[in-house]
Amino acid sequence: MSGQKLYFSKNWNLKEYNIKAYMASGGYEGLRMALKMDPKDIIETLKKANLRGRGGAGFPTGVKWSFMNRNSGKQQYLVVNSDEGEPGTFKDRYIMERDPHQLVEGMIIAGYTLGCTVGYNYIRGELVQAIACMDRAVQEAREAGFLGRNILGSGFDFEIYNHPGAGAYICGEETALIESIEGKKGQPRMKPPFPAAFGVFGMPTTVNNTETVSAVPHIIREGVDEWNKYGSPKAGGTKLYCISGHVKRPGVYELNHNITLKEIIHDVCGGIRDGKQLKAVIPGGASVPVVRANELDFMMDFDDPKRMGTMLGTGAVMVMDETVCxxxxxxxxxxxxxxxxxxxxxxxxxxxxxxxxxxxxxxxxxxxxxxxxxxxxxxxxxxxxxxxxxxxxxxxxxxxxxxxxxxxxxxxxxxxxxxxxxxxxxxxxxxxxxxxxx
Ligand SMILES: Cc1cc2nc3c(=O)[nH]c(=O)nc-3n(C[C@H](O)[C@H](O)[C@H](O)COP(=O)(O)O)c2cc1C
Missing domain, CATH: 1.20.1440.230 (NADH-ubiquinone oxidoreductase 51kDa subunit, iron-sulphur binding domain)
Structure with missing residues (x-):
């Protein structure tokens, strides 16, 4: 935990989460820098930063972005997956409600890098507050000249649409989400073809999680070396962990990837409440295998949890004490x-x-x-x-x-x-x- 730096939470203690507050802490500097870079260099930067997808599978983002052909001559789409349906997960909602501009900035950089002029942010329908915050953030960004035509005189055009879902877990799966955006019943597609070849309306598309895209401006602005200081060898930067259940201090915490599950529960969250004994932990959202109380000594990155037969998933830690059946x-x-x-x-x-x-x-x-x-x-x-x-x-x-x-x-x-x-x-x-x- 020592030496940890907060990327995601910079504006959380400010009363207003508006564009002024965001820009006061260096917001949209990453975009200015990115627009002067070659898109290939941005992809290389993300590869070096070891940015891994925060939607559950931990796929390397730089590699995923390299699958898009910028010169396909077709309309290309960026899709942000803010469906946040995995039980126990409540981090993307925090980003959108508390610091929405980092997602907006990340989407514009992603659009520029991937050759997209349109970005959809598919938000879980129940998250009405998040939808309202994102709508306001998009409007503010447009008024400030960060969205629309010829952004900051670069010749790059980009528009963002916030698209509410209807609360189905399956619509978080990327191809079901694409079907849903198209107005169809949300059911997954057979793969291949993958979205990079056949996505929204049959056009090349990249789908990334909210937290993944929100990390991009920080990497560009702060630099790879700074970002990698806070990660583990194969996963760069900080991560948002959602801790719920029988701990004294549950919540969303931004922590280094190299923290252990034991440290999260006992040091960060104050241990088990009401003097009870810990029984079991689901470390990464409902889908990942549960571990026993004596199996907490692993790093919360994408590789170390495998030693205990489990996964990091979305970083949603659900803690159960001895009273749980x-x-x-x-x-x-x-x-x-x-x-x-x-x-x-x-x-x-x-x-x-x-x-x-x-x-x-x-x-x-x-x-x-x-x-x-x-x-x-x-x-x-x-x-x-x-x-x-x-x-x-x-x-x-x-x-x-x-x-x-x-x-x-x-x-x-x-x-x-x-x-x-x-x-x-x-x-x-x-x-x-x-x-x-x-
Ligand atoms: C049933 C199911 C539900 C999913 N729900 C979500 C979700 O709510 N949010 C999310 O980001 N990814 C979800 N995913 C993973 C996405 O399919 C996709 O891998 C992810 O959005 C890619 O983003 P990333 O590379 O940034 O992690 C889900 C996958 C499955 C199979």
Whole structure:
């Protein structure tokens, strides 16, 4: 944590998150510098900065940008993925609500580098405040001459459209998102062709996460060496981590990539609340495998979590103390994936339903040991057999929960009930209001 520098939070302590405040702290300097650079050099800079995609997979951004052919002669599009649907993730909303201009600036630099004249920012529909902040930021940038025709006399034209989604998790998947922008039902496309060849309206398109694009102006302005000081060997810069659950101080924190999960929970967030013991942590959003309390000694970058069989994902850390029933928390995740499956691929449409049904049976005390063992097989039949990764996102946590907390699953079977709090206990239903309501 020492030596850490805040990139994303510079304006957070200012009362107004407007363009004046942003420019007072060096905002739009990165754009001025970028417009004087050769786009190829900007891509090389991002490669050297080890900027990895913050949408979940950690794909190197410089490499992704190099897939776009600037001279295709076609209309090209930039798409920012602000759908932020991964449960536990709430960082992109903070960027848009608290410091929207860094995203606007990042989008203009990306548009210039990739040869796009149009950028869509696809924002989760429920984030009304974020949409309002982004609309205001785009208008301010236009009035200041950073958007529109001939930006800062460079001859480059660029326009941004904020596009609200309708709250479907699947529309965060980049090709479903593209379908949704086109006005169609949000269902993932088969790949290849990838968006760089066939994206929005069939034109070359680059899709990046909000946090990824927001990092670009800082890299250009501060320089690669400065940026890399705060990362780990294979992941440059700082990262926004969203910590929720049973810690004393939950929230969004901007931290170095080389911090460990243990340090985040105990040093940054003050440890476990109410004097309870830590039981389990989901380190990167609902889709990534859970780890036990004794498996926290890994760096929160894109590679080190693999040592514990897990992933950084979106950096959404969900902390569970000893009072949490692991069967019920898995049921909660599976209900989500079953509900959000778009239904296009049979293994995901049917498999997520089966997973939910079987885990519910275990939680309610109506299952056998064979049911517990069957979960692994059902998950395996989904994994890798679907067009997009939503199926994997349901299979990975299932396998990890069952493997790491198998005894707790069997305990539900043996006792014929949930050993935790009484919601699912087989007790006679209360038909009369108790004295509390009298
Ligand atoms: C089911 C599903 C949901 C996703 N939801 C999001 C999301 O809400 N936001 C996001 O940035 N990426 C999401 N992704 C990942 C995107 O498909 C894509 O990889 C990402 O936007 C690329 O940006 P990056 O390279 O900057 O990480 C999702 C993927 C899947 C399979």
């Amino acid at each position: 692991m069967v019920r928390s898995l049921l909660n995740l599976l209900r989500f994936y079953h509900h959000e499956s778009c239904g296009q691929c049979t293994p995901c449409r049917e498999g997520t339903g089966w997973l939910e049904k079987v885990v519910r049976r275990i939680e309610e005390g109506n299952a056998t040991r064979e049911d517990v063992d069957m979960l692994w097989g059902v998950a395996n039949n989904i994994e890798g057999n679907t067009i997009c990764a939503l199926g994997d996102a349901a299979a990975w946590p299932t396998k990890a929960f069952v493997t790491k907390f198998k005894e707790e699953f069997y305990d539900h079977v043996e006792k014929g009930r949930c050993p935790f709090d009484p919601i699912y206990r087989r007790e006679p239903a209360r038909t009369q209001p108790g004295p509390y309501f009298a």
